[in-house]
Amino acid sequence: MASETQAHPPAADHGHDAHEHGHFGPEMWVIPEAPGLVAEVNEKQNAPSGIFRMVLLAGAALTILGIVGFVLKAITAGFSDHRAWGFYVAAFAFVFTLTASAPLAACAFRFTKSHWRRPLSRIAEIFSLVSIVNILLFIPALIALPDIGVATESGELMVRRSIWFQELVNPSGWLLAGMIGLSFCSVAILWLAALPDMAQSRHLVSGFRASLYGRLAGGWYGTKRQWQVQKGGLAILGALYFMMVVFVQFLVVSDFAMAMIPGWKDSILPPFYTVISFQGGLATILLVAYAMRRWGGYRDLIGQAPFWAASKVLLGLTLLHTYHLFAFFITYWYGRLEVEQAILNYLMFDSYIGIFWAQLFFTFFIPFPILVSNHARREGWGAPLAAIFIVIGLLLWHIRIFAAAFAAAPAVEGGLYYLPSDAFSFPALLLPVPGATFPDLWDIFMILGGVGIVLLVFRIGMMLLPPLSLWEMKEGSMYQRVDTLIRGRYLVLAKPE
């Protein structure tokens, strides 16, 4: 059975002597002992704490609510008027933003060979399962997306601005292919990373999990070659995933936000969206890790160090988010074209002013001081607390951008949105600036359903797969030790690479 830590003071010593741990508390570095780790995690998985049961039930209930909302929306509004689906698209984009970047955190911190990442890796990778749901959620959004070109009654071809080649219909084939490719890559990363753990756990599990592990990890012995190919494969897939996730985010934000608002041409928006996604992904991982540590029974396996280290990355991403927001604003304010002023008024200072300021508070003014506080970061609760506000702020961001974009796009051909194919020298304007759109009951159900399906699928993923990367934690215990330096106890690291 794994003891609490290796060379680690017993629990009774917590806070006993400031010199004992230097400036750090006894829970900062938790280094589990490798033997028995597989059995211990398997035991925790089989006897989940109350919070996990609650998450499963809440996820299932909210998912049902979302399905009800979706069905009733489809019956009452149909798919002919895309404006009815703005909040659905916002909910999809919110789920996509938070979950698509999460697996990247595992790859990125593995690239940098950070030891503190080890307890977070599998949590990040399990979000790959949500990417399968993202494909399903994406399909109605694709159906709601208006065609690129239409023919008028007189036979004249009218088109809207688009990044796609020669497509007149909705470019859903390319968009869906991108989403499926992204999902395939993330699931491949999860499979490859979980392969040794499934192989090591197969003699401890029974029923469906035994069959699943047998099929997915058959032939894994842990030979040198297999470890090397796994390491190389994770590096290559991680790099490809990064290139793919940025690309799909570019497609989603271009087609479902920018292209929907007449005259909106913005080179900052795609990278802005990517930064937001990285911020949201990391925030979500930290929330899950904190819940596992605080209420899930994983305190002896997850220390404070991952939160302490990740909070600095989260602080950087929060600052980057705010910088991009400012850059977006100042470019349009400086340009002062009529269309630019109209877009600023629509998204920030008039129609959606309330949601804009609320989002700014949630994504910057509240989390920034929390993340700046060294005490809050070091104690481990700072980053998860900031993450709660960031996730709420990002939900508001998606409503402000995606729901507003779908509401602004005219439903009929002609006018200023669809233009004759040779008339692109004329700007399309967002005039008069439309008012804000509010969600109806079905929209609220669908937004809640979006949150619910993430909870549900993630929880199922935690039940099916080892929720901690066992091989990485074992590897970590080989390279880390808490040892004494003068009068304090500090982490000693081996860096074989």
Added chain:
Amino acid sequence: MAMPGFLQQLRDVMYPPSRKQAILGLFQDAESAATAGDALKDAGVPDTDYDFLTDSPYPEGSLGEREEKHRLYLYPFIGALLGLSSGIMITAMTQVAYPLVTGGKPVLSLPPMAIVCYEGTMLGAILFTVIGIVFESRLPKFQLGLYDDRITQGFLGLRVNAEPEQRYEVIQIMNSAGAVEVKTDQ
């Protein structure tokens, strides 16, 4: 469990039957396993005939094992090249077959073509990388060979494919190095 004929044939093609016998030594610590590995090398057992089985990746060369070479890095390049070619063909041939001037742009407009080509490149690279992982890891094995579950608890396995005449010597080497148990497939 009996293996279907087709699977058995596939296995025979991938892993041709050999007269060599598998021997697995189980060690409680890395030092003993490395000592056994050195002794096998001294006894003339080729280093391609034995493998260390571990529950986590050990640093390169720490067990005195051979350097493993794989060609995984080639797969994404091949996939990317095929994906890029497909992307260029789809976009160029479609536009040439159905020429349509949109917004004054040329028929073969490179920026929108680049988007589809990039997507094709990525999809090809990802697909081929996964195929490469499966092949290079020798993963499609239908039966678990000689193994011991204690390896998952931190023990190290040293699996040797020995000629029948070397069998006794290999077992002796493992026992002398401090093997907790030695298993054979006989």
